[in-house]
Amino acid sequence: MYNFDFAKPSTIADAVKAMSEEDAQALGGGQTLIPTLKQRLAAPSTLVSLTGIPEMQGICMDDAGRLCIGGATTHATVAAEGAAHYPALAAMASHIGDPAVRNRGTLGGSLANNDPSACYPAAVLASGATVVTNAREIAADDYFQGMFTTALDEGEIITEVKFPVPEAANYQKFVQPASRFALVGVFVAKYADGVRVAVTGASEDGVFRWSEAEEALSSDFSAGALDGLSVDASTMIGDLHGTPEYRAHLVSVMTRRAVAAC
Amino acid sequence: MVEISMNVNGKPVSGAVEGRTLLSAFLRDDLRLTGTHIGCDTSQCGACVVHVNGEAVKACTMFAAEADGAEVTTIEGMANADGTLGVVQQAFQDEHGLQCGFCTPGMVMSAAALLRDNPTPSEAEIREYLEGNICRCTGYHNIVKAIQTAAAKLTPVAAE
Known part of the structure; x- marks a missing residue:
């Protein structure tokens, strides 16, 4: 793969700054992006790792009863910690790829890529979830815009997704x-x-x-x-x-x- | 270049790597820990599985710079302190859980990760957990037996 500068910010603000560089690209768990880079199908100048940002990690319930998951939370974490709150979502996360992929791959990475065969987009759209970025909140119905295409702007980062919990x-x-x-x-x-x-x-x-x-x-x-x-x-x-x-x-x-x- | 440091098999190591240097390359080429095998280099086969902060990951699909500050365990760290085979390794030998042996490092690392999360897995759970580890000799039967044997040794059923 082509070389790039590697940045690992520890706050969303620093990540947004790093993403403002020309041809910067966000790196979630890399389970799709790294194979893509190996194929030389992408050539970012800077890769901005989002896995070292504590405020983008983890799972909690908000006051409105929504399950809030940080954008850099791995599938394995959602599978383990989401089960008590939203069992169907946790079950879905527990069957993405294989165990090693689930230990790296992230919710935000999956949504930003919007692979037409990925699992998470179905869960987010069926839940009428809200995709939260560094700049705004996007309703699931507005977020997905076709194969590998989303409402995200250049340099925009998915920081959190809020899932209304169904009956x-x-x-x-x-x-x-x-x-x-x-x-x-x-x-x-x-x-x-x-x-x-x-x-x-x-x-x-x-x-x-x-x-x-x-x-x-x-x-x-x-x-x-x-x-x-x-x-x-x-x-x-x-x-x-x-x-x-x-x-x-x-x-x-x-x-x-x-x-x-x- | 990025300066990185991490603990590999309990020993502190450091180095300077390019952004694009994969963890698998850093382990094999810089640290000369060639037990971590690169089978497909496309994250399909699982021969390169290592543990990063206790979790099984494919070392060919993670950058070395992402492991900065991490605790990494490779197949070289699975033996006992005196150099004899660890429980999972010994079980693979006892059950002949390998044919050509190329996939074995990844199989052992995945097996160890499974047994830590689930000390008494069913055969179905073992097979499901190994979804990301491919043995092209198709020796899965004895690999599963080896993991069952290791599970029994690590978690003996209490004697009545």
């Missing part, structure tokens, strides 16, 4: 066995004011809400409510792992399983 939730992942990413993943979250369903891995546009299923489930929260509903295969990803039609079919199957498991 019931479940994530079902159909694993692509070579990469362990989701071939299709569906996160269903039931709140007092309605059900949210977010799908990852399937669409050419990245994570999306399946609004038809949300309406059906909001009036009747049972797998049977999904009878006859399907997503349009024409916008699904097709590759050697699965055709668009196969992915569209899996979306229905995984949604049913998630509802049944709630």
